[in-house]
């Protein structure tokens with residue numbers, strides 16, 4: 001796991017909280033308005049530990065001085081940095097396994113059959129964090145579906161945080177990160193050791209296009225997707241935001257497409273546009289009939 005911008009270690013490891021109640025409320029409001037991320041009351045220690053490195057780098061003596069300045073004059077670049085630091089970027093290669101098993105056994109064979117004439121596939125990892133999710137998809141395609149090498153396949157990977165997007169584009173991971181979920185055969189085939197880190201191969205890097213996209217801002221014009229991974233991001237949003245995003249998503253997924261949520265997420269109370277399906281232990285969603 002790579003926790004970007006997180007310098008503390010939780011309530012016990014954190015220093016005394018110095019930010020005031022109004023500063024905490026200002027920060028909660030700003031992050032909610034700009035990124036839809038809901039910071040629960042009582043998370044002052046977390047906020048403060050994530051602000052520490054930014055405050056230090058920008059020459060403030062503490063996070064509360066930084067927040068005082070932001071409240072007085074919110075410089076857009078600093079607001080962006082603060083929001084970036086408030087994102088939780090936990091991810092790993094082959095996270096939760098089952099979605100990738102379903103891609104391999106059922107979904108990609110079906111889509112390859114259905115797209116034989118156009119020979120085009122579009123896959124979107126929305127909220128891709130530091131790249132492990134889209135790179136897992138790219139490795140799976142290369143390993144199990146070599147026929148796709150002559151197709152036009154686009155894997156689009158987007159996130160709100162410029163910091164994680166830089167890491168993703170770089171494609172260099174620590175030993176701990178590759179140990180977390182990545183099977184040894186994939187490590188040997190698609191990574192090169194570089195001192196204490198591992199660099200993903202250029203061919204896999206080239207297969208993924210990374211872009212910044214805030215899911216709560218208007219999405220750019222995009223051709224509809226065949227497969228969408230939007231996992232472990234909506235847990236940070238309130239119900240109205242989830243509804244808005246899934247309503248928009250319904251227009252961006254092909255009528256015979258596939259959508260994955262995180263293992264702890266569901267469409268219950270969020271959208272009727274999608275129907276729940278299972279394949280083995282994997283759960284995914286498809287546009288409802290007659291949508």
Ligand SMILES: C[S@@+](CC[C@H](N)C(=O)[O-])C[C@H]1O[C@@H](n2cnc3c(N)ncnc32)[C@H](O)[C@@H]1O
Nearest residue numbers: 035087090091127129160161214215231232233
């Ligand atoms: C916990 S990670 C999930 C990464 C990956 N999808 C996975 O399941 O392993 C959540 C990601 O959502 C991103 N995020 C949070 N709010 C967002 C927003 N409003 N728009 C786009 N991405 C957002 C964060 O920057 C973070 O990288």
